[in-house]
Amino acid sequence: MSPAGSGDAGAAAKGDGSPTVGPERHRNAVQQAAARLFSEKGFTATGVREIAGEAGVDPALVIRYFGSKEKLFLRTMTMSVDFADLMGGPLDGLGERAVAFVLDRTRGLVVNGPDATRSYSAGVFAALLRASDRPTVRAHLAESVEEMFVGLVAGRLSGADADLRARLMAAQLTGLMTAMHVVEDPGLTDASDADIVRYYGRSIQQLIEG
Amino acid sequence: MSPAGSGDAGAAAKGDGSPTVGPERHRNAVQQAAARLFSEKGFTATGVREIAGEAGVDPALVIRYFGSKEKLFLRTMTMSVDFADLMGGPLDGLGERAVAFVLDRTRGLVVNGPDATRSYSAGVFAALLRASDRPTVRAHLAESVEEMFVGLVAGRLSGADADLRARLMAAQLTGLMTAMHVVEDPGLTDASDADIVRYYGRSIQQLIEG
DNA sequence: GTCTATACACAGATAGAC
DNA sequence: GTCTATCTGTGTATAGAC
Known part of the structure; x- marks a missing residue:
């Protein structure tokens, strides 16, 4: 497919923090x-x-x-919380923004730092979910969801059952990614991002507001 | 755990259709x-x-x-469409009913007929999703989702993008099951079913209506 | 013909040689 | 510290006993 792992080439020097030599x-x-x-x-x-x-x-x-x-x-296959910024905006329209973010990263590839893995990608999430037969993987996945989806928005919601609503919102985002990257429903992967953002985002927004 | 595979006992005679002897x-x-x-x-x-x-x-x-x-x-691990009845009701409140159904079957065990597997259970869905690393399992899962969630409601929705909305609704149900049975978020598994039905059902209902 | 015992192939993991 | 040879366990296939 993509000529990503070009292999031997690209052995360029790095800065100083993380050595690529030795x-x-x-x-x-x-x-x-x-x-x-x-x-x-x-x-x-x-x-x-x-x-x-x-x-x-x-x-x-x-x-x-x-x-x-x-x-x-x-x-x-570790996801980081680099989209804390995106969730940091106003509550108004957060549902749409969250969906748009997920869709945006839908084709993203994994990028690793030398020591830890950084940068979220839907491919990572799909790989984790697909291998969740193993208990350690499941635990890792749960941790990631908690850290990324739930934790970032839980404190910001007001009204009754704020924590529960945050978790249900996380479930919805999980469902969208599962449908697109595990079930791989062509009716979704071929659909326009704008439509999905509109419909699904509005649905999520319902949870954000009481 | 359960003395399920009791083995030799229970060798009672069957009717005539499906023999348990030989x-x-x-x-x-x-x-x-x-x-x-x-x-x-x-x-x-x-x-x-x-x-x-x-x-x-x-x-x-x-x-x-x-x-x-x-x-x-x-x-x-095959799910059947035995809850076609539940989806057959009025569109009003369908979101709540769908969520209630999923939660109801949440602890159900698998029951098999002699020839084919019948009766849906969330455990089956979870097992499929967890093993979706294998292409054949993924195809089987996609088929089940299409048959159970999408197909049953797709023809009933009216308005713009009816098919897309049906698939997004399927994604939401998928997400709820994933969150409860794969990620196993205690904040959801310990929550009251009534609350989940109310919040999540309302969110899904948003997709059913334009 | 139906079941049992045994043998094969492959992948992940390990212990020891340069 | 890096590679070679080997071990273990699991899914799978086959040949022989009742």
């Missing part, structure tokens, strides 16, 4: 390859030997560095 | 054990040998009967 470089290469493969092919279909092959290292190193395939998955 | 009985025992284990422990954590053990048959038979563990999973 032993760290192998570790980073594994992490980057894993992030790409996991978010594209999923946990099950991605093998340790495949990750190692793309990163240009020995398969045993992958385990040695990260403990297990599952740990590596958890480390790379 | 070779069919083993097949049925496997299916029943699989349904219970899959919906309780998930696809990955449930082994073929474990299913065979609980059913009291040889592990090889499981594969011989159903082709593969995945095929068996698909066959047992």
Whole structure:
């Protein structure tokens, strides 16, 4: 598909904070390859030997560095709260903005820093949800939802059952992402973003207001 | 936990349509054990040998009967459209009714007929979603959502973008089930059903009406 | 013919050699 | 610190016992 993992090229120098030279470089290469493969092919279909092959290292190193395939998955498929800003606006129209944000990131690819994974992407969420058969993955997913969707808006809602309403709003956003990236309903993925924002956003807004 | 697979006992005679005697009985025992284990422990954590053990048959038979563990999973974790009746009522209050239905079946266990799997349960949905890493499972899930949520209400909505609105409504129901049975948010599972029905139902109703 | 026992293939994980 | 060889466990296929 996309010529993303161009491989050997792009070995340009970094600044100073996070070195791309020395032993760290192998570790980073594994992490980057894993992030790409996991978010594209999923946990099950991605093998340790495949990750190692793309990163240009020995398969045993992958385990040695990260403990297990599952740990590596958890480390790379981590979403951060970088859209705290978006939620920080006025309550008016927050529903529409939240939906628009989710749709905007719908095709986004994973971007990793050298030490921790940053930048949210719907692909990450889908990969987590698809692999939620495993308890550790489920816990990780729950933590992410709590941190990203619930926590950011819970304190801002007023009126009765504010916490419950925030969680129901999180459930709605989860549902939209699930429908688009797991169920992959063509009726949704082919629909115009503007329409989805309008209808779904209005529905969410209903929860934000009492 | 439950003494479900009581095994040898209960070998009572059946009517005439579907025999519980002879070779069919083993097949049925496997299916029943699989349904219970899959919906309780998930696809990955449930082994073929474990299913065979609980059913009291040889592990090889499981594969011989159903082709593969995945095929068996698909066959047992199938939801039917037995709640077509519930959706058949008036459009007024349909949102609340849909949410109430989902919550009602929230703790239901899987019940299988001898030939096909019947009776919807949220556990089945959760098991499917959790195992959606596999393409066949994902296709099966998409089919179920289309058949159960979208198809039943799509023709009934009027106004602009009726199909899109029906799919968005399906996404919301999906989200509620995901939040409760995959993410397992305690703030939702411990909340009163009446509150959830009220808030979430009202939100869904917004989509039903233009 | 139907079930049982055994053998194979593949992936993740480990222990030891350069 | 990095790679080679091996082990374990799971899904799957086959050949033999009643």
